[in-house]
Amino acid sequence: MALPYHCIFCRIVSRDVPSYILTEDEDCIAFMDINPVAPGHVLIISKHHAENIFDIPAPTLQRIMPVVQRVALAVNAVFLPDGINLLQANGPGAAQSVPHFHVHVVPRWSNDGLGMNWPLRPGERSAIEANAERLRAVLR
Numbered sequence: 854m855a856l857p858y859h860c861i862f863c864r865i866v867s868r869d870v871p872s873y874i875l876t877e878d879e880d881c882i883a884f885m886d887i888n889p890v891a892p893g894h895v896l897i898i899s900k901h902h903a904e905n906i907f908d909i910p911a912p913t914l915q916r917i918m919p920v921v922q923r924v925a926l927a928v929n930a931v932f933l934p935d936g937i938n939l940l941q942a943n944g945p946g947a948a949q950s951v952p953h954f955h956v957h958v959v960p961r962w963s964n965d966g967l968g969m970n971w972p973l974r975p976g977e978r979s980a981i982e983a984n985a986e987r988l989r990a991v992l993r
Protein backbone atom coordinates (compact mmCIF):
# COMPACT_ATOMS: atom_id res chain seq x y z
CA MET A 854 0.00 0.00 0.00
CA ALA A 855 1.29 3.48 -0.86
CA LEU A 856 2.09 5.66 2.11
CA PRO A 857 -0.45 8.49 2.52
CA TYR A 858 1.75 11.53 2.63
CA HIS A 859 -0.49 13.60 4.82
CA CYS A 860 -0.06 10.96 7.54
CA ILE A 861 2.53 11.99 10.12
CA PHE A 862 3.29 8.39 11.12
CA CYS A 863 3.78 7.31 7.48
CA ARG A 864 6.25 10.16 7.23
CA ILE A 865 8.06 8.87 10.32
CA VAL A 866 8.21 5.40 8.69
CA SER A 867 9.75 6.91 5.53
CA ARG A 868 12.15 9.05 7.63
CA ASP A 869 10.78 12.29 6.17
CA VAL A 870 9.95 13.29 9.72
CA PRO A 871 12.64 12.61 12.33
CA SER A 872 11.91 10.62 15.45
CA TYR A 873 13.77 8.89 18.24
CA ILE A 874 13.56 5.35 16.87
CA LEU A 875 14.23 2.53 19.33
CA THR A 876 13.83 -0.57 17.22
CA GLU A 877 12.16 -1.69 14.00
CA ASP A 878 11.44 -4.75 11.94
CA GLU A 879 9.49 -5.53 8.75
CA ASP A 880 6.14 -4.77 10.37
CA CYS A 881 6.63 -1.99 12.88
CA ILE A 882 8.73 0.80 14.35
CA ALA A 883 8.99 1.78 18.02
CA PHE A 884 9.87 5.39 18.81
CA MET A 885 9.55 7.91 21.61
CA ASP A 886 6.27 9.85 21.83
CA ILE A 887 7.03 13.53 21.22
CA ASN A 888 4.51 14.59 23.91
CA PRO A 889 5.38 12.06 26.62
CA VAL A 890 2.84 11.76 29.42
CA ALA A 891 5.67 10.15 31.42
CA PRO A 892 9.41 9.56 30.91
CA GLY A 893 9.73 6.47 28.72
CA HIS A 894 6.42 6.90 26.83
CA VAL A 895 6.90 4.87 23.62
CA LEU A 896 4.75 4.32 20.53
CA ILE A 897 4.81 1.18 18.41
CA ILE A 898 3.29 1.75 14.97
CA SER A 899 2.62 -0.46 11.97
CA LYS A 900 4.84 0.29 8.98
CA HIS A 901 1.94 -0.05 6.58
CA HIS A 902 -0.82 2.48 6.88
CA ALA A 903 -3.77 0.92 8.68
CA GLU A 904 -6.01 3.36 10.47
CA ASN A 905 -6.70 1.37 13.60
CA ILE A 906 -7.77 -2.00 15.06
CA PHE A 907 -10.65 -2.19 12.58
CA ASP A 908 -8.49 -2.41 9.48
CA ILE A 909 -5.04 -3.67 10.48
CA PRO A 910 -4.56 -7.21 9.09
CA ALA A 911 -4.65 -9.78 11.91
CA PRO A 912 -1.31 -11.42 10.91
CA THR A 913 0.40 -8.01 11.13
CA LEU A 914 -1.09 -7.43 14.55
CA GLN A 915 0.11 -10.86 15.60
CA ARG A 916 3.68 -9.96 14.66
CA ILE A 917 3.55 -6.50 16.26
CA MET A 918 2.39 -7.59 19.72
CA PRO A 919 5.65 -9.36 20.69
CA VAL A 920 7.48 -6.12 19.85
CA VAL A 921 5.08 -4.25 22.13
CA GLN A 922 5.97 -6.78 24.83
CA ARG A 923 9.72 -6.33 24.24
CA VAL A 924 9.36 -2.56 24.50
CA ALA A 925 7.24 -2.85 27.66
CA LEU A 926 9.92 -5.08 29.22
CA ALA A 927 12.62 -2.54 28.28
CA VAL A 928 10.61 0.40 29.66
CA ASN A 929 10.01 -1.59 32.83
CA ALA A 930 13.71 -2.41 33.22
CA VAL A 931 14.96 1.12 32.51
CA PHE A 932 12.38 3.32 34.28
CA LEU A 933 11.29 0.94 37.06
CA PRO A 934 7.70 2.23 37.05
CA ASP A 935 4.98 1.00 39.41
CA GLY A 936 3.11 -0.30 36.36
CA ILE A 937 2.66 0.11 32.60
CA ASN A 938 -0.46 0.87 30.59
CA LEU A 939 -0.77 -0.31 27.01
CA LEU A 940 -3.15 2.10 25.29
CA GLN A 941 -4.50 1.84 21.78
CA ALA A 942 -7.15 4.28 20.58
CA ASN A 943 -9.63 3.61 17.78
CA GLY A 944 -11.62 6.53 16.45
CA PRO A 945 -12.15 10.12 17.56
CA GLY A 946 -14.58 9.11 20.31
CA ALA A 947 -11.70 7.14 21.85
CA ALA A 948 -9.35 10.14 21.54
CA GLN A 949 -7.38 8.74 18.60
CA SER A 950 -5.58 11.83 17.31
CA VAL A 951 -3.35 10.14 14.69
CA PRO A 952 -5.34 7.82 12.38
CA HIS A 953 -2.50 5.32 11.85
CA PHE A 954 -2.40 2.19 14.02
CA HIS A 955 -0.28 2.59 17.14
CA VAL A 956 0.09 1.20 20.63
CA HIS A 957 1.21 3.42 23.51
CA VAL A 958 3.52 2.00 26.18
CA VAL A 959 3.01 4.32 29.14
CA PRO A 960 4.99 3.80 32.33
CA ARG A 961 2.87 4.64 35.38
CA TRP A 962 3.63 5.67 38.91
CA SER A 963 1.14 5.39 41.76
CA ASN A 964 1.16 9.14 42.34
CA ASP A 965 1.42 10.32 38.69
CA GLY A 966 -2.08 11.78 38.69
CA LEU A 967 -2.66 10.74 35.08
CA GLY A 968 -6.25 9.77 35.78
CA MET A 969 -6.47 6.81 33.41
CA ASN A 970 -8.07 4.72 36.14
CA TRP A 971 -11.83 4.46 36.31
CA PRO A 972 -13.83 3.53 39.40
CA LEU A 973 -15.32 0.02 39.60
CA ARG A 974 -19.10 0.38 39.62
CA PRO A 975 -21.06 -2.88 39.45
CA GLY A 976 -23.21 -3.06 36.30
CA GLU A 977 -26.78 -4.28 36.09
CA ARG A 978 -26.60 -8.06 35.48
CA SER A 979 -29.48 -8.15 32.99
CA ALA A 980 -27.87 -5.40 30.88
CA ILE A 981 -24.48 -7.16 30.94
CA GLU A 982 -26.12 -10.42 29.92
CA ALA A 983 -28.10 -8.78 27.10
CA ASN A 984 -24.96 -7.07 25.80
CA ALA A 985 -23.06 -10.38 25.93
CA GLU A 986 -25.78 -11.97 23.80
CA ARG A 987 -25.63 -9.18 21.21
CA LEU A 988 -21.86 -9.68 20.94
CA ARG A 989 -22.04 -13.49 20.80
CA ALA A 990 -24.41 -13.15 17.85
CA VAL A 991 -21.72 -11.27 15.93
CA LEU A 992 -18.80 -13.46 17.10
CA ARG A 993 -20.47 -16.78 16.23
Ligand code: 5GP
Pocket residue numbers: 861870872873884885886887888889896941942948949950951952
Ligand atom coordinates in the same frame (compact mmCIF):
# COMPACT_ATOMS: atom_id res chain seq x y z
P1 5GP B 1 -3.41 9.02 19.92
O1 5GP B 1 -4.02 10.25 20.53
O2 5GP B 1 -3.76 8.93 18.46
O3 5GP B 1 -3.69 7.75 20.67
O4 5GP B 1 -1.84 9.21 20.05
C1 5GP B 1 -1.06 9.87 19.12
C2 5GP B 1 0.27 10.13 19.77
O5 5GP B 1 1.18 10.48 18.76
C3 5GP B 1 0.27 11.28 20.78
O6 5GP B 1 0.67 10.81 22.06
C4 5GP B 1 1.24 12.29 20.21
O7 5GP B 1 2.05 12.89 21.18
C5 5GP B 1 2.08 11.43 19.26
N1 5GP B 1 2.60 12.18 18.13
C6 5GP B 1 1.88 12.96 17.27
N2 5GP B 1 2.70 13.49 16.32
C7 5GP B 1 3.94 12.99 16.59
C8 5GP B 1 5.21 13.18 15.95
O8 5GP B 1 5.36 13.88 14.97
N3 5GP B 1 6.27 12.52 16.49
C9 5GP B 1 6.13 11.71 17.58
N4 5GP B 1 7.23 11.10 18.04
N5 5GP B 1 4.97 11.52 18.22
C10 5GP B 1 3.88 12.16 17.72
Ligand code: ZN
Pocket residue numbers: 857860861862863864901902903952953
Ligand atom coordinates in the same frame (compact mmCIF):
# COMPACT_ATOMS: atom_id res chain seq x y z
ZN1 ZN C 1 -0.04 6.45 8.00
